[in-house]
Amino acid sequence: MVTRRWTYHRRSPMGRGVVTHRLMGLSKARPNPDLVVADSGFVTWNLPDHRRAGFRKLRDIVRWGIHIRSSSVRVLTKEIEHRIGDLDSVRRLTNTEMFCALVVVTRDGRIVYEKYASDFSHDQLHCLQSISKTTTALIMGKLVHEGRIDLSKSVGSYIPEIGSGYAEATIQQVLDMDVLNDFTEDYSDPYCAVYLAEAAAGWRRPPDGEQAPTMRELLAGIKSEDVRNPSGECQYKSANTDVLGWLVERVSGRSLREYLVDIAEAAGIEHVMFMSTDREFFPLMSGGIAMTARDLARYGLLFVSGGAGVNGKLVGSKAFLDAARTNRGTRRSDGYHYSNQLVSNGRWVGHGGYGGQWMLADEASGAVVAFFSVLENASASDSDYNIDRIALADEIVGFLAPRDRS
Numbered sequence: 001m002v003t004r005r006w007t008y009h010r011r012s013p014m015g016r017g018v019v020t021h022r023l024m025g026l027s028k029a030r031p032n033p034d035l036v037v038a039d040s041g042f043v044t045w046n047l048p049d050h051r052r053a054g055f056r057k058l059r060d061i062v063r064w065g066i067h068i069r070s071s072s073v074r075v076l077t078k079e080i081e082h083r084i085g086d087l088d089s090v091r092r093l094t095n096t097e098m099f100c101a102l103v104v105v106t107r108d109g110r111i112v113y114e115k116y117a118s119d120f121s122h123d124q125l126h127c128l129q130s131i132s133k134t135t136t137a138l139i140m141g142k143l144v145h146e147g148r149i150d151l152s153k154s155v156g157s158y159i160p161e162i163g164s165g166y167a168e169a170t171i172q173q174v175l176d177m178d179v180l181n182d183f184t185e186d187y188s189d190p191y192c193a194v195y196l197a198e199a200a201a202g203w204r205r206p207p208d209g210e211q212a213p214t215m216r217e218l219l220a221g222i223k224s225e226d227v228r229n230p231s232g233e234c235q236y237k238s239a240n241t242d243v244l245g246w247l248v249e250r251v252s253g254r255s256l257r258e259y260l261v262d263i264a265e266a267a268g269i270e271h272v273m274f275m276s277t278d279r280e281f282f283p284l285m286s287g288g289i290a291m292t293a294r295d296l297a298r299y300g301l302l303f304v305s306g307g308a309g310v311n312g313k314l315v316g317s318k319a320f321l322d323a324a325r326t327n328r329g330t331r332r333s334d335g336y337h338y339s340n341q342l343v344s345n346g347r348w349v350g351h352g353g354y355g356g357q358w359m360l361a362d363e364a365s366g367a368v369v370a371f372f373s374v375l376e377n378a379s380a381s382d383s384d385y386n387i388d389r390i391a392l393a394d395e396i397v398g399f400l401a402p403r404d405r406s
Contacts, residue, residue: 034061035205040378041190043204048376052100055355055374058127058290059274063202063212066275066283068261074268074298074310076109084113087399089392093373098356098385100126100372101293104396107304107366111294112400123271125290126372129353132275132289133241137341137349138307139248139259140175141320148251151175158247165222166243173227174240175340176329181224183239187354188379193222194238201276201284215278219243234330234338238286241341245285256283259315266309267302269295287354293370296359300368303349303361324349334387343390348397352389355380360393365401369393 034045034054045054045061059065084090084104090113094102100120104113116122143149149158149171156167165181166174173179184192197218199206206212219242229235245256257275260283264273269291276288291299302309307316325346329339342349350360356373371389375382 031205035063035203037204042195042378043198045203046380048378048380051355051376051380052374055127055372056124058276059125059272061203062276062288064277064279064281065202065288066257066260066277066281068264068273068275069271070264070267070269072265072268072311073270074109074301076105076111076294076298078114079110079112080114081112081400084396084399085115087392087395089388089395093371093388093392096373098373098375100374101370102372102392103293103297103370104400105294105297105301105368105370106400107301111297112367113396114294116293120372122294123292125272125274125292126357127287127353127355128289128291128296128359129287129355129357130238131296131351131353131357131359132285132287133238133341134303134351134359135260135263135289136241136244136248136285137321137324138263138302138316139256140171140244140341141307141317142315143248143251144320145317149247155243155247158250159243161220162243162246163220163222165224165239166219166227168224169227171244171247173229174243176327177234177236177240177338178229178330179224179227179237179240180229180235181222181227181237181239183222183237185237187381197239200278201288202278203276212279214280215242215282215284216246216280219246229330232331234332236338241286242284244341245283256285257281262313263299263302263315265311266307266313266315267295267299268310269298271295293372296370296372297368300359300361300370304363304366304368321349333383334390336390345394348394350390350393352386356385356389358389358393360390360397362397362401365397367397367400369396 036044102115151172169179185194186192198204199212200218271292274290276284306318324340324342325344327339329337348362356375358371360369
């Protein structure tokens with residue numbers, strides 16, 4: 001560590017004489033260790049040995065973000081249904097080293113099951129990763145309901161400066177992950193586009209001597225020779241969601257921050273909704289939210305209620321959510337479909353998150369399942385585990401669904 005000491009001179013504000021300043025203790029800067037890219041190509045906080053802690057302290061790691069709290073809190077009461085803990089999937093997935101939290105709530109505000117890992121708690125924030133995309137399902141649904149967005153129109157008709165990666169894609173294609181372009185999302189490849197976009201989101205340092213791009217700059221640079229997807233299979237690209245966020249601001253004239261405040265108030269979250277942003281404070285709608293498991297469950301109740309908040313305000317559209325269930329969208333490899341920024345089996349809607357997260361909202365049972373875990377393999381992904389976490393939530397809401405008494 002080098003300590004420098006020197007003197008400089010300037011005129012005093014009153015113009016009389018010379019003021020002498022002596023600066024002490026100025027030292028060299030070093031890269032922020034959390035944001036350094038390791039030899040493996042992954043950023044330090046996302047290495048297997050750091051990831052569990054990293055998912056919990058996202059707001060302390062990333063470079064930019066906004067902090068939202070609700071003025072009123074949705075009241076939850078505990079009425080534990082112990083038989084949920086006896087379900088096979090619940091026993092298996094809550095007793096692994098990956099497990100962090102499981103909270104199940106009903107539309108009338110009852111916590112019917114709650115369990116945490118020994119190193120987790122009810123007031124611990126956790127990164128939702130791609131569960132964050134579901135906020136776009138609410139906001140876009142509201143704008144469609146108000147007649148402000150035509151889903152059959154192209155992205156370029158709303159955002160003329162967008163690049164060829166999205167200009168000719170319809171809004172519905174983007175909602176359904178039905179676009180072909182050069183944005184890549186292979187979690188086993190540390191040099192794919194989704195990881196390189198971390199510099200724009202402030203999740204890693206940009207290359208030495210460079211300034212982090214903004215999200216809009218990054219999105220405008222995505223290219224495609226033909227955006228059409230003839231296969232009908234889900235082409236999962238997180239950039240799609242951020243394009244929709246840009247579209248929301250362009251069409252509505254409101255900031256995404258204002259929409260997120262509305263959502264937090266409607267959900268009645270108790271603790272913090274933290275949203276990661278770029279350097280222009282444009283929210284990372286594709287994966288930037290962190291909140292507690294209880295608050296994720298509160299938030300999930302917005303999908304059970306058709307977007308109606310505990311404060312009486314509407315932040316989504318029931319018709320849009322119903323369409324996510326009934327429209328086939330694109331086919332996923334696990335047998336479910338992707339539509340309107342949601343995963344569905346035709347009955348419930350939900351979404352997963354990188355690293356082991358899952359939220360499911362089931363209108364029939366009125367239940368929401370919020371599940372946090374952290375996979376500690378190199379890519380933080382496992383297709384079999386992804387199927388298991390959905391099966392866990394599906395088994396729980398099936399248990400809670402009204403029985404046919406005929």
